[in-house]
Amino acid sequence: MLERIHLSVVAEVERQGSLTAAAEQLCLTQSALSHSMRKLEEQLGTAIWLREGRGLRLTQAGRYLLAQAQRLLPQLELTEARLRQFAQGQRGTLRIGMECHPCYQWLLKIVSPYLSAWPDVDVDVRQKFQFGGIQALQNHEIDLLVTPDPVQHDGLLFEPVFDYEQVLLVAASHPLVGREYLRPRDLAGETLITYPVPRDRLDVYTQFLLPAGQAPREHKTIETTDIMVQMVASGRGVAALPRWLALEYAGRMAVAALRLGRKGIAKQIHLGVREGELATDYLGAFVQLARAYPAAAGAGSSNGAG
Incomplete structure (x- = not known):
């Protein structure tokens, strides 16, 4: 029928x-x-x-x-x-969905050793979904979702792979450099540069600015991390990034990472999968490899927040 x-x-x-x-x-x-x-x-x-x-x-x-x-x-x-x-003697394709813009560079460091360890498995990375990452995972459009904001759903599991701290990246010559930590009002006169993500998904808003009733002077969006950091280094704005990524750029550009709030903004990266599929050997192997890579990716920090 x-x-x-x-x-x-x-x-x-x-x-x-x-x-x-x-x-x-x-x-x-x-x-x-x-x-x-x-x-x-x-x-x-x-x-x-x-x-x-x-x-x-x-x-x-x-x-x-x-x-x-x-x-x-x-x-x-x-x-x-x-x-x-299977008919061609291949294991399959691991389709990875990304809901974490800055995690793309971290992911690249995992993909290379993964492809070497699993030569009969291809990797496909997708950053745009018709109905969002969670539904893409539920609808079998992807096999694994990289996200800092897991949402519990029946049939899905979210495995934490590493902790990190969200910090503010500023030009090395910025007047705020040297502060032990920043207060929300310190951003009132700043141009905040973020990825093109709704504000209710941006931690710098939801966990820092909005609870204090504060907002930046201007908000701009840029999709590419390299361009975003170039803008920050040239004094055209500030950006909220994971500490591990901010430190990578600070090692080669005139930028500095500053803590947001006295305790900082602590986050975790999770890998979402469908229930029962972690038993798939090449998918489970990717999760294990991801857990081993925070230190190599520069995710560690002295305060343990990453």
């Missing part, structure tokens, strides 16, 4: 915006596509779409079918890809 082609049609019509474009994408004629969906509607006894002029609008049943298609199709595609890899 319900076949994979029906799921593909609903998903593709939603993506392309019309039956004609969906048919072309699926290498079907429009009449064949329409006939297949009419037959399904007759079998189910309910309509999938309602016509509105030249367009289509999903019914309640159609919206439910679309949600299932968006959940099931990635799983089917993954299953087929894995089976093809």
Whole structure:
């Protein structure tokens, strides 16, 4: 009754915006596509779409079918890809999702030894998701999620791999250099540079500025860490970064890392996986290797916060 082609049609019509474009994408004629969906509607006894002029609008049943298609199709595609890899003598591909912009450089230091240890496993890194990292993990779009902000969900596990401290990176000549720690009001006259992440996901706001009712003079976003640090070094703003990454840049550029608050902002990097999949040897091996790499990545600090 319900076949994979029906799921593909609903998903593709939603993506392309019309039956004609969906048919072309699926290498079907429009009449064949329409006939297949009419037959399904007759079998189910309910309509999938309602016509509105030249367009289509999903019914309640159609919206439910679309949600299932968006959940099931990635799983089917993954299953087929894995089976093809097994047929070719490969172990598979470890698909890593990133919800931590500055962690990309840390990840690169793990990927190299991992690929050497697992020559029959490929690695794919994804930083953008249609519905966010948690849902990408639930929907089998990725196998592992790197995040500083785990959210507990049924069927998911989050393994802590290392602690770190969020600090403020400033130019070496900045007047704040030399302070034992910063107070929220110290940022009132600053241009704060962050990654393009909503403010409710930025620790410098949620754990430092907002509880004190403070805000920076200006807020800019930059996607690339190197450019962000260049801006800081040139005196065009300040940026909140993990201490281990800030110290890496301070070793080769005119920047300094300052503590945010008397106790600092303590964080952890977690690796999220689906329940039961840590037993997959090459996935579990990546988690073990990640735990061994904080020191090599410069994550350690004298206060233990990382």
